[in-house]
Amino acid sequence: MENGIQVKNLRKEFKAYSSRSGLKGAFRDLFTRNYKVLPAVNDINFSIKKGEMVGYIGENGAGKSTTIKMLTGILTPTSGEIIVNGMNPHKERERFVQTIGVVFGQRSQLWWDIAVQESFRLLKKVYKVSDEQYDQHMNHVIKTLDIEPLLDKPVRKLSLGQRMRCELAAALIHNPPLLFLDEPTIGLDVLxxxxxxxxxxxxxxxxxxxxxxxxxxxxxxxxxxxxxxxxDEGNIIYDGGLRELKEKWGDQKELQFQFLEAVDIPAVKKVTSGLPVVWEIEEKDQIFTATVEDRDELISQVIAQVVATFKIKDVKINETSTEEIIRNIYEKGAVEVG
Structure with a gap:
């Protein structure tokens, strides 16, 4: 399968300027500035096949948005090679933007004071989309995202959830083969x-x-x-399947207990004192969670000792969440790429 994105040794550096102290220092800063060169993206390599849906994740400041901006041609790399949809995003800018859609969760591509449908018409002209193509594709998009009642409203009168659905529709007016989504569901409700x-x-x-x-x-x-x-800090520390990530790092289980009578943490810790268990309590619902290694014998032992001592209302055994797994990876360091 052909690659939609190919990145080789991609690097982006920024200059971080610092000011000298005092009046003398400020005067010297007028002529020469002290700065450090900081790599935001550090010689990364990856490829994404056409038709793939890939999650690009990391903590704040890891280099995610910087990468997206280079892939979309907004930023020029310090070094390295980018091929997206068979083109260099920086050198073939006009042709390239016809083949991508971009949604930045905290930035809008819609005009604030005009009706949503007027923004759509303007973008239709920008992307040179014919009436026939627009009607065929956008009628489906508008219906599926349930934004028909919003088309006559100015963007400034939309709620965040309504605006984000319209932003997504706007990014798809030219039905691009590649879609970049940077925090598209930030602040949105579950529905x-x-x-x-x-x-x-x-x-x-x-x-x-x-x-x-x-x-x-x-x-x-x-x-x-x-x-x-x-x-993490501009370096790729994992590139692979989500399922494999869970299998490799999801080596713990969470046992959730609810008791019929009042129980405190020291009491449950005492009952399992000889076992490798980490206890936490959710005060509001009085849910006691024991985190243990994923070993059947150990899990059975913990449950048996707790049940033998306290009256149980409910017990649940949960896999470790993806969020917990990723937090563990960041705390323990890099995993093997691949």
């Missing part, structure tokens, strides 16, 4: 998130649209992506 996820799955299946998604909401990644690329 809007579900609607957007279902829509993204649908366009991926219908048009084989390649999607690169960056988000802090790992439930988006779990719902949409089979593969994740994980970034």
């Amino acid at each position: 809007v998130k579900l609607k957007i996820r279902e829509f993204l799955k649908e366009i991926n299946e219908k048009y084989n649209t390649t999607i690169l998604l960056t988000t802090h909401d790992l439930s988006d990644i779990e719902a949409l992506c089979e593969r994740v690329v994980m970034l």
Whole structure:
């Protein structure tokens, strides 16, 4: 399968300027500035096949948005090679932008004071989309995202969830083969998130649209992506399947207990004192969680000792969440790439 994105030894450096102290220092700063060169993206390599949906994840400052901006041609790399849709995003800018859609969760491509449909008409002209293509494609997009009642409203009168659905529709006016989504569900309620996820799955299946998604909401990644690329301080520390990540690092289980009578943490710790268990309590619902290694014998032992001592209302055994797994990876260091 052909690659939609190919990145080789991609690097982006920024200059961080510092000011000298005092009046004398300020005067010297007028002529020469002290600075450090900081790499935001550090010689990374990856490729994404056409039709793939890939999660690009990392903590704040890891280099995710910088990468997206280079892939979309907004920033020029310090060094390295980028081929997106068979083109260099910086050197073939005009032709290139016809082949991508971009949604930045905190930036708008819609005009603030005019009706949504007027923004759509302007973008239709920008992308040179024919009336026939527009009607055929956008009628489906508008219906699926349920934005028909919003078309006559100015963008400034829309709620965040309404605006994000319109932003997504705007990015798809020219039905691009590649869609970049940078925090597209930030601040949205659960129902809007579900609607957007279902829509993204649908366009991926219908048009084989390649999607690169960056988000802090790992439930988006779990719902949409089979593969994740994980970034830390400008370096890729994991590139592979989400399932493999869970199998490799999800080596713990959470045992959740609710008791019929009042119990405190010291009491449950005492009962399991000879076992490798970490206890936590959710005060509001009085849920006691024991985190243990994923070994059947150990899990049985913990449950048996707790049940023998306290009256139990409910017990649940949960897999470690993706969020917990990724937090563990960042705390323990890099994993093998691949």
